[in-house]
Amino acid sequence: MHRFLVKLSSSSSPFSNQLRSLKNQRLILPLLPSSKPFTSSSVSPPPSPLNASNRFGYPYSADLFRNLSPLNPNSRILGVNGITSSRCISSEAVRESIEYDVLIVGAGPAGLSAAIRLKQLSQEKNIDLSVCVVEKGAEVGGHIISGNVFEPLALDELLPHWRQEHAPIEIPASSDKFWFLTKDRAFSLPSPFDNKGNYVISLSQLVRWLGGKAEELGTEIYPGFSASEVLFDASDKVVGIATKDMGISKDGSKKENFQPGVDIKGRVTLFAEGCRGSLSERIIKKYKLREEVNAQHQTYALGIKEVWEIDESKHNPGEVIHTLGWPLDPKTYGGSFLYHMNDRQVALGLVVALNYHNPFLNPYEEFQKLKHHPAIKGILEGGTVLQYGARTLNEGGFQSIPYPVFPGGAIIGCSAGFLNVPKIKGTHTAMKSGMLAAEAAFGALHEGLNMNTYWDNLRDSWVWKELYAARNYRPAFEYGLLPGLAISAMEHYVLKGKVPFTLKHGKADHEATDLARKWTPIVYPKPDGVLSFDVPTSLYRSNTNHDHDQPSHLRLRDPKIPEKVNFPEYAAPESRYCPARVYE
Amino acid sequence: MSMNPFCEIALEEALRIKEAGFAKEVIAVSIGPSQCVDTLRTGLAMGADRGIHVETNSIFLPLTIAKILKSLADVENPGLIFLGKQAIDDDCNQTGQMVAALLGWPQATFASKVVLDKDKNVATVDREVDGGLETLNVDLPAVITTDLRLNQPRYASLPNIMKAKSKPIKKMTVQDLKVDIKSDIEILEVTEPPKRKSGVMVSSVDELIDKLKNEAHVV
Numbered sequence: 001m002h003r004f005l006v007k008l009s010s011s012s013s014p015f016s017n018q019l020r021s022l023k024n025q026r027l028i029l030p031l032l033p034s035s036k037p038f039t040s041s042s043v044s045p046p047p048s049p050l051n052a053s054n055r056f057g058y059p060y061s062a063d064l065f066r067n068l069s070p071l072n073p074n075s076r077i078l079g080v081n082g083i084t085s086s087r088c089i090s091s092e093a094v095r096e097s098i099e100y101d102v103l104i105v106g107a108g109p110a111g112l113s114a115a116i117r118l119k120q121l122s123q124e125k126n127i128d129l130s131v132c133v134v135e136k137g138a139e140v141g142g143h144i145i146s147g148n149v150f151e152p153l154a155l156d157e158l159l160p161h162w163r164q165e166h167a168p169i170e171i172p173a174s175s176d177k178f179w180f181l182t183k184d185r186a187f188s189l190p191s192p193f194d195n196k197g198n199y200v201i202s203l204s205q206l207v208r209w210l211g212g213k214a215e216e217l218g219t220e221i222y223p224g225f226s227a228s229e230v231l232f233d234a235s236d237k238v239v240g241i242a243t244k245d246m247g248i249s250k251d252g253s254k255k256e257n258f259q260p261g262v263d264i265k266g267r268v269t270l271f272a273e274g275c276r277g278s279l280s281e282r283i284i285k286k287y288k289l290r291e292e293v294n295a296q297h298q299t300y301a302l303g304i305k306e307v308w309e310i311d312e313s314k315h316n317p318g319e320v321i322h323t324l325g326w327p328l329d330p331k332t333y334g335g336s337f338l339y340h341m342n343d344r345q346v347a348l349g350l351v352v353a354l355n356y357h358n359p360f361l362n363p364y365e366e367f368q369k370l371k372h373h374p375a376i377k378g379i380l381e382g383g384t385v386l387q388y389g390a391r392t393l394n395e396g397g398f399q400s401i402p403y404p405v406f407p408g409g410a411i412i413g414c415s416a417g418f419l420n421v422p423k424i425k426g427t428h429t430a431m432k433s434g435m436l437a438a439e440a441a442f443g444a445l446h447e448g449l450n451m452n453t454y455w456d457n458l459r460d461s462w463v464w465k466e467l468y469a470a471r472n473y474r475p476a477f478e479y480g481l482l483p484g485l486a487i488s489a490m491e492h493y494v495l496k497g498k499v500p501f502t503l504k505h506g507k508a509d510h511e512a513t514d515l516a517r518k519w520t521p522i523v524y525p526k527p528d529g530v531l532s533f534d535v536p537t538s539l540y541r542s543n544t545n546h547d548h549d550q551p552s553h554l555r556l557r558d559p560k561i562p563e564k565v566n567f568p569e570y571a572a573p574e575s576r577y578c579p580a581r582v583y584e
Numbered sequence: 585m586s587m588n589p590f591c592e593i594a595l596e597e598a599l600r601i602k603e604a605g606f607a608k609e610v611i612a613v614s615i616g617p618s619q620c621v622d623t624l625r626t627g628l629a630m631g632a633d634r635g636i637h638v639e640t641n642s643i644f645l646p647l648t649i650a651k652i653l654k655s656l657a658d659v660e661n662p663g664l665i666f667l668g669k670q671a672i673d674d675d676c677n678q679t680g681q682m683v684a685a686l687l688g689w690p691q692a693t694f695a696s697k698v699v700l701d702k703d704k705n706v707a708t709v710d711r712e713v714d715g716g717l718e719t720l721n722v723d724l725p726a727v728i729t730t731d732l733r734l735n736q737p738r739y740a741s742l743p744n745i746m747k748a749k750s751k752p753i754k755k756m757t758v759q760d761l762k763v764d765i766k767s768d769i770e771i772l773e774v775t776e777p778p779k780r781k782s783g784v785m786v787s788s789v790d791e792l793i794d795k796l797k798n799e800a801h802v803v
Binding site for chain 1: 586735736737738739741742743745746
């Protein structure tokens with residue numbers, strides 16, 4: 001297969017005039033005509049005049065190579081294992097580079113709200129702005145998963161006419177039930193939630209709709225491209241991302257359909273990768289963004305969700321149920337949710353905080369147990385499971401928000417961590433953070449302002465007020481379930497966050513796991529195939545399909561640790577904590 | 585929506601033939617609702633030069649599709665028509681063969697290797713058949729349907745996806761092509777296969793034989 005590589009850059013550089021004339025021509029490496037029959041598999045690169053070819057054997061047209069300047073001999077890339085390596089372009093394949101005014105990583109609620117807001121501002125002020133969103137999912141909305149009871153506060157600000165624009169927001173929340181579960185019974189408690197004015201939705205449908213809106217306004221969205229590296233310039237400023245190389249086989253060698261990644265550059269880069277975004281975490285570490293504002297570590301929970309189609313007689317669109325207690329023990333924070341959507345569908349899930357102590361806890365199996373509870377079973381019986389999925393969420397709230405601005409861009413949405421834990425809602429705050437970052441970016445690009453205005457505006461906004469008021473709920477549960485509930489009740493009815501102190505989080509989640517010898521293994525019941533299922537069945541319903549011949553997505557920094565530490569001391573908890581059983 | 589895997593292989597083979605200098609142009613065709621445009625854009629991003637979208641919301645069976653493709657072939661005069669051997673939704677494996685018959689062209693189906701000889705205007709195709717591999721010579725123009733092992737389709741790179749936005753996709757209707765879409769076949773119903781019944785534990789060999797004899801009637 002012949003390839004020709006052209007540096008497509010719109011920046012004005014000394015070579016751009018020469019490049020411009022090459023840019024629009026189709027460059028073809030002439031094949032020597034031969035009378036031998038041709039097969040596509042017997043192609044070998046013909047010797048090029050000056051033998052200029054890179055180490056992958058792709059020949060360069062000699063003239064072209066002379067006109068190219070190295071992309072940037074000083075550009076450094078923060079690689080996967082955190083080792084910075086200086087890249088000398090001339091010895092590797094020249095990666096194509098595409099430039100935008102604003103680059104957004106992740107087409108979720110935060111990323112798309114930022115894109116929409118940027119395009120709205122550019123229309124208002126009549127200034128053209130090129131906005132690109134890269135999304136790792138095969139389609140927009142493909143990698144999003146959430147309960148979801150949606151609070152339309154941010155959407156009302158972003159797209160005030162959403163009700164007339166066929167937004168997939170149709171089922172208003174009609175009731176808020178709150179149950180405390182024991183093994184056999186459910187006790188109704190006064191609900192700490194007030195979802196009046198909110199809607200039961202599918203977040204992936206909403207994101208798909210937002211994607212359509214962003215594209216209508218002129219945003220370029222590219223699903224199927226995941227950002228694998230952050231790109232820096234000589235002054236350690238973020239200038240963009242590089243997408244992953246595609247077509248690499250399991251052992252790391254290049255397959256027939258190898259496609260190198262491309263560099264996508266932005267004058268401003270916004271990271272909207274969701275909870276624990278890979279690149280966002282590296283940025284936070286590199287620029288010490290938590291230390292800058294004395295923020296605590298982030299804490300997490302794992303949410304496991306199924307969508308069921310149930311019996312018409314049991315279906316009550318808009319009904320919102322939350323539970324606490326069984327199957328989780330009093331020392332493990334978490335609970336379940338059951339939301340009635342439309343089309344006889346319900347969303348059902350269990351959220352388990354990841355600072356649980358018992359290394360034998362298996363969140364997936366706890367979820368299967370939950371479904372057998374009489375109160376839940378009654379709703380599901382006679383129904384079928386349509387889909388399965390799982391995702392982590394932030395539980396750190398106010399205390400864990402890092403300084404979200406770095407040289408070259410900002411972090412928005414759950415990558416920074418704006419989820420309101422007692423409300424269990426993060427979509428509206430993520431969207432608002434995207435909008436505020438977009439306004440700051442617009443100011444930085446066209447009005448000479450600083451990206452720091454994002455941080456200032458965040459602190460002046462309802463996002464800050466809301467998260468501040470909600471800050472003490474979750475940390476209170478470090479004292480146990482009952483004290484936590486008591487303090488929550490106090491906060492909810494009396495204090496509303498207006499106390500002079502801020503409770504701190506306990507240890508980091510991974511430090512909270514106890515040694516295996518202090519606990520006995522939990523015996524989980526076998527799946528019955530009707531209400532509860534084994535992992536392969538659930539995985540089938542998650543509609544994930546990976547090509548097997550690719551490098552493993554998980555790379556261990558020290559492959560000896562699972563044998564030396566995980567297994568002897570913690571009884572290999574990785575075989576239990578992943579809801580997709582990726583650790584084998 | 586994603587491209588039928590066999591169609592991807594067909595497109596990849598066409599692109600390789602063009603890249604080898606044996607073809608001037610690769611045209612991607614799709615017949616169906618508006619989502620087909622996404623699939624065509626992917627095809628353009630892989631390297632096709634232009635696309636044709638015959639827009640319709642009806643579900644067409646293979647013979648109607650073949651008639652539409654024949655009309656298009658009469659207009660465009662291609663030297664080779666590549667199709668995937670079958671679609672993964674209906675598994676019919678009929679369209680390619682029907683197009684060849686309607687056009688009166690030779691056909692080579694389930695291709696696992698295609699070798700062109702421009703001078704003799706012949707394609708030598710290895711076909712995967714039940715007994716092994718069969719090699720055919722077909723005179724061009726011909727219809728070739730592709731099987732899994734023919735090639736590994738390329739990924740559409742991001743710059744190509746961007747360039748593909750400006751490649752033309754011509755919209756046509758069935759009326760434009762003057763095709764009779766009346767179908768002689770009507771799909772009555774589609775049902776799932778019966779769920780596998782769970783096994784029964786037996787406590788002794790005698791009980792097993794008894795069940796095999798009296799319940800399953802296999803002994």
